[in-house]
Every structure is written in structure tokens, then in C-alpha cells.
Amino acid sequence: MWVIKSVSRESDTYTIRNMVGGTYMSLTGSATNGTAIVGSQQAGDNQKWIIKKGTRSDMTYSRIQNKGNRSFIDLAGGAGANGTKVLGWQSTWDDSNTNQRWNFSSQSLTSAEVRTALDANPYLRSDFKSFVSDGMYLILSQARYQEIWRNSGLQSRRWREEVFDCDDFSFVYKGEVGKWGDSQFKATGFGILCGIMFGSSKQGAHAYNWMVKSGNHANIEFFEPQDNTFKDDPGYSAYFGVY
Template identity: 35%
Template sequence: MWQWRIVGNGGYTKIQNVASGTFLDLFTGTSMPGIQVQGWARSASESQDWFLRRVSRSDVEIREILARDTHNAANFQGFRQDLLYLVLPKSVRDAIYVKSGLKNMKDRGQLFDSDDYAFFLKVEVAKWGVNTLLADDFGILWGVMFGQKGNHGLAYNFYLNENLDNIMFFDPYTGDEKVDMEYKAYLAVY
């Protein structure tokens, strides 16, 4: 098993292999798409500078974010399955939605309504993860929420914003991201 040490370097980091003492470096020092990386002695080269951005949250952190969300009803309940969740970038979310075909699907009343749209899209996200990600033991945060507005109920998807500190809603009927679905959520599955 490889072990890595993350070494601060201004606004960037250097990534050091603990066993060999070498640093992750771009092969030949060039930054072309698809270029290989190699272990190399530490240098001041920009080809050893990496920008790391967090793209996941733990179950505990997500529950804390959900607990302070103002769109939840007093009786809100959340059910989760995993301990760590990856939050997909917008470009990936958009591509999955387009590929799903939901935008062109006609509402079929109770036969295929909001909860079917939301769960269908959750399955499409999971299929993308299985086919694309080469690691295990984490989930993808693409939840399903059930909300109420007056006598009308609606199911929709949710995930975290780019800063990973607030809930974003996704309308599977339209493909629109929203900061407010105008419903009070009473149940979330993620």
C-alpha cells in the first residue's frame, strides 16, 4: 500500500511518497491532458505543485447541513446508507441528466410521477458511478427528498453546493438547480 504525505507549498501542495521520499511530478514537466506522473526529487518546479480541493463530506457533516437547512419541516427525517459521500461537479451532473432522457419524458400522472423521476435519476447517478469511478466504499450524494406545500407533495433530488456547505435542490422534471424548491421537506433518502 502506498502512503503519501501532503506538504504545504503556498497555495499549493506537494505530494510525497513516504517510502521513496520522491514527489509526484508531471513527466517531462509538461502539463498536457493525459500526461503521466512520476516520482522525482523535490524541486521548485511548478510541475510538482498540486491544487487539492475537497469533493466529499462525511455522513455526520451532511446530517449537520441538513439539520440547519431552513427548507425542512419540523418532523424532517433523513435516512442514509454510506459513511462518506462524493459530491459530483455540475458538468457531470448535467451530463448524467441529459443522458437519462428525463427532460424529454412526458409526465404519466401516477404511473410515472415526481418520485419516479427523482429515483430514476438517483439510479442513473449510481450507474454512472459504477461505470466511471474505480474505487469503492463511498457513496455519491444524490439524494431524494419528499416535500409538502399545502396539500401538494413533490419528490426531488438534492446534493451539496460547490462549497459543500449548503443543500442544493434539483428538479428532475426540468433539469434546473434551485436553492429553494418552495416545499417543506419531511423525508430524505441518500
């Protein structure tokens, strides 16, 4: 996965940073066809990329051109094997070469997009209030969230009134998600979505976690940190949340 960030005051221009390694996609100063694209620390125009939609009838793909030497990102030979090199290649924006066509799949949401998903959920009260701490959020799969829980030590904890009850489970789990991200990724500029909600029902009050579904990014789901389960209906109407 990559963090794609726009460059201030430069139209259609971005940096492309590897999330795990933290280095930026870079092309050396050479414009020679076949020049290797590598990861390096941010330095200048060789780490800046112009990203635009195709100019032919097929507008579903994008092309990526290096700002420094104007070469395009090319998948060597169009091969589909793991380890195929990605190279710089001279071309034009209307070239039909499929080796230089790229599609992007967003794995993140802005805080405003997360709020839109929240507002559409029926299990929030009309007076629901929330506190936002980050501007961009990575959305994980259910399987990943559950793996983090299994490695958190929470399964050995038991509910104890006031001492370690539902809100403590929720805050500790949110912290564990953050710790996992800190260990996994060297890139910065994003948070990992794991919210906390406080809700009420006729039976009483409860605290639990929530996330946006990784499939469509349009709906939220609820997570019980006491037993590692997901629910579409938490059984409570939320009046306050953080994320």
C-alpha cells in the first residue's frame, strides 16, 4: 500500500510513499528507457509524480509521469509475475500502451467521509456528538481487527465494575490498534480507524468500538472488545463517539 499525497501549489502532482518502508517512489535523473524506479528518501522532483486519467476513450485508468525527467511508470513487459520490475519509460499522455495504465483502489477515508458514514447509521441518536483526532484514516478488514484483538491480551481480561469495565476495554483496544499501526508502518500522515462509542438502552449504558466496513466504505460496523465480535446492530443508541 502507498500514501499518495498532493504537492502544494503543483497541479496534478503527488508524492507516492510506501506505507511499510516509509520511502518515496523515486526515479533517478536519467530519462533513459528502462531506468529503475526505486524507494528513496524525499529530495526533489524525482520523487514527484503527475497523475492524470487516460486521454483516450477509456477513462477508467490513470497514467503516472515523473516530474523530474517526464518518464512514465511502466510495468516491464506487461508481465503479471510477482517481482516484475517497474521502470521509467518515455511516452505520451495519449499512448495506448497498457503497461503504463494504472488503477487506484482507495483504502482510506477522510474524517469528513467517515462522518458521512456515521450520519447514515440508524443506531446513533439525533443529538450524537463526536470528537475527531486525525484527518485521514486507513480502513482495515474485519480479519485484521480481530487479529489485533487476539494479540492484545484482552482475552485474558475480565469485566470488573469501575476497575476495568466496558469503557476500559474500548480504550485499551483502540490503543492496541494504534500500537499495531506504529509497529507496522514507517510512513506517517494517516491514522487507523478505530472509534469508541458510548450508547444507552433500556438496559443501561455501554461503551464499544466502531469502524467503517472495508468492503464499501459507506457503512459502519460495531465491535465488542470484550469478546472480539462484530455487529451491525450494537443494541444501543450512541450519544457520543471519538475517532
